[in-house]
Amino acid sequence: MAERPPGSDEQLVSEVSQSKITVQNKHGEKLVGLLHYNGSMKLVIVCHGFRSSKDEKIFVSLASALTNQGISVFRFDFAGNGESEGVFRYGNYKREAEDIRSVILYFLEQNYEISAIIGHSKGGNAVLLYASVYHDVHIVINISGRFALERGIEGRLGKDFMQRIEKDGFIDVKDKTGNFEYRVTEDSLKDRLETDMCIACHSIDKKCRVLTVHGSKDQTVPAEDAMQFAKLIPNHKLHIMEGANHCYTAHLEELASVVLDFMKSSQVFKGMTEKQKCNL
Structure with missing residues (x-):
């Protein structure tokens, strides 16, 4: 049977098949995630931030919005966080990018097409670092990542x-x-x-489309960090969300809409049947 995350967030999740998936990273640690599968082999991978987990409302909301558009989603816990094995480590940026690599390789072996990677806060740094090293995902969405790590x-x-x-x-x-x-x-x-985000930004392939979303009222990471990403990443779109805080508490629907619009403009949903675009 499909498993659902506990609590009131259940109603946010679309009526699609959910299954708990375990992926082993390069250090032998088991990474635990939830696969939202709706018949599409196109997959978006969603990554959490500092001392967070896959079950935060922001990720459940994004999973719901994406699956409603006919694309499957995998949200998982980095090593040392949530349900995943390992010890929590401060920093750990490059290692979390390698956790994403392990997840992507797993799903490629299962014949999925990785359509995009999305990260929030520290997860935003992780997806950008991934894109700076590996050039096999062409849509990267950085939500409230920090540029100046010092x-x-x-x-x-x-x-x-x-x-x-x-x-x-x-x-x-x-x-x-x-x-x-x-x-x-x-x-x-x-x-x-x-960890130098300036070098990372310059290393992202020009064919990779990057969206940075940042709240104007973010008190954790200043919106000026988003401006730095916009200056340095070659194929980049910036969206400052007026009034949004770091976790988009009152702006979850607006955040999902911005993400979907960017993916539609990137033709991620091109080639899907009308049935796939519906909530199955």
């Missing part, structure tokens, strides 16, 4: 994060009540600081 660290780790890392070799991040959340090691911090 920014945003103080907000999580404190202004003295470098001194603390140099002294102890790690920082344990705790919540407001003092409970442990995750550990930032010197290597994982270095991974973030050494």
Whole structure:
């Protein structure tokens, strides 16, 4: 039987077949995801952000919108997140891009056509990094990704994060009540600081169409980061969504509409029958 994510998000998911799929990454870790299959072998892969999971409303909403247009969707948890195996690691950008590679290779072996990859926040960085290394997916959608990775660290780790890392070799991040959340090691911090999105942007193939969507009221990642992507990626479209926050809390339908319009303009749905374009 198809499995549905728990909670009130169920009503957002189209009435399509859902099945839990496990993909092994190059490190031997099992990545867990949900395949929304509606008869189409065209597939969109959706990637979550920092300490998030495949079951956030934004991804359930996108899956519903895409399947309603006759395209299948796979949303999954990166290693160390959600239901997937592995240890959560701060940074980890290139490794998450390689998780996407493992997922894509799995579905290519199953004779799917990878129509697009979509990432939100840190997942936006992951899909762009993927496109900078591999040139086999020609539609990439970056939702609220961060361009300047050296920014945003103080907000999580404190202004003295470098001194603390140099002294102890790690920082344990705790919540407001003092409970442990995750550990930032010197290597994982270095991974973030050494990930150069400028170089990545220049390495994306000109044939790859990239959409960046960013909320004008995003208080997590400033909208100016989206402007930097627009300047550097060769085949790029920018959409600043007025009033939207980082998670598009009150703008989920508008976000889905922008994504679908971009994919339609990229002829992703070309060649589908009318039946496939309906909600099966």
